[in-house]
Amino acid sequence: MYEKQIEQLIILQQVDDEILVLEDDIKKAPLELSGLEVQMTEFAERRLQIDERIDLLKSQQKKLAVEIEDDASRIKKSKNKLMLVSNTREHQAMMREMDSLEKLNRMREEEQVAVTEELARQNEATESLTEEMSGVKGQYDTLKTTLDQRLDEAHKRLEALVRKRKKACKVVPPPILGRYEFIRERMENPVIVPVTEGVCHGCHIMIPPQIFNDLQKGQQILSCPNCQRLIHWQQGEVVYGEITD
Helix, strand or coil: CHHHHHHHHHHHHHHHHHHHHHHHHHHHCCHHHHHHHHHHHHHHHHHHHHHHHHHHHHHHHHHHHHHHHHHHHHHHHHHHHHCCCCCHHHHHHHHHHHHHHHHHHHHHHHHHHHHHHHHHHHHHHHHHHHHHHHHHHHHHHHHHHHHHHHHHHHHHHHHHHHHHHHHHHHHCCHHHHHHHHHHHHHCCCCCEEEEECCEECCCCCECCHHHHHHHHHCCCCEECCCCCCEEEECCCCCCCCCCCC
């Protein structure tokens, strides 16, 4: 019965260690996506800024086209009027008006060219950003799919380990199980360790001869007087309790 309890305690320790690893993985797994999610959020913000810029440029382009067309119409009318002018004073006034209109028209045409060039640059930026977004989205989707599979497998394994833990706990007497839980909450792993040649493998200190003698009798589960871990006597290389479902 003593050996069975020791075996189950070791199994319990192995199970608890794996449960800790799985719970940590399950907790940290979603963080693997966070970096890509931040990138996609930044992409969306940049895309919104570019779209707003493009809308503004298109509006400006449309307004300039109307203004240039109006200028051309006014210049044409001024030229027609110029042909009807009969005196020098009116002729000079009409020439000044036409010069102003043509100058304004040239400025608007130059602005129109600049707007068209900037619009082309923004469209190129949109294409580049779309391609970059597509690459990151592909990475995200792939990682999320594999992550979902990993989490599903981790949860199933965790359920199996919880069942195995309950089974092991039934074999260990409540007082010993209570000591095990108490030590595990307050000390670094492992909780139960072997003793070989009188030395505790938990603190690596030799235990008193009398306790070592009692340990070799295999009649009760003892604790190391130095580190308080549960101890068992190990002759040679004896391994208890492989974790199996």
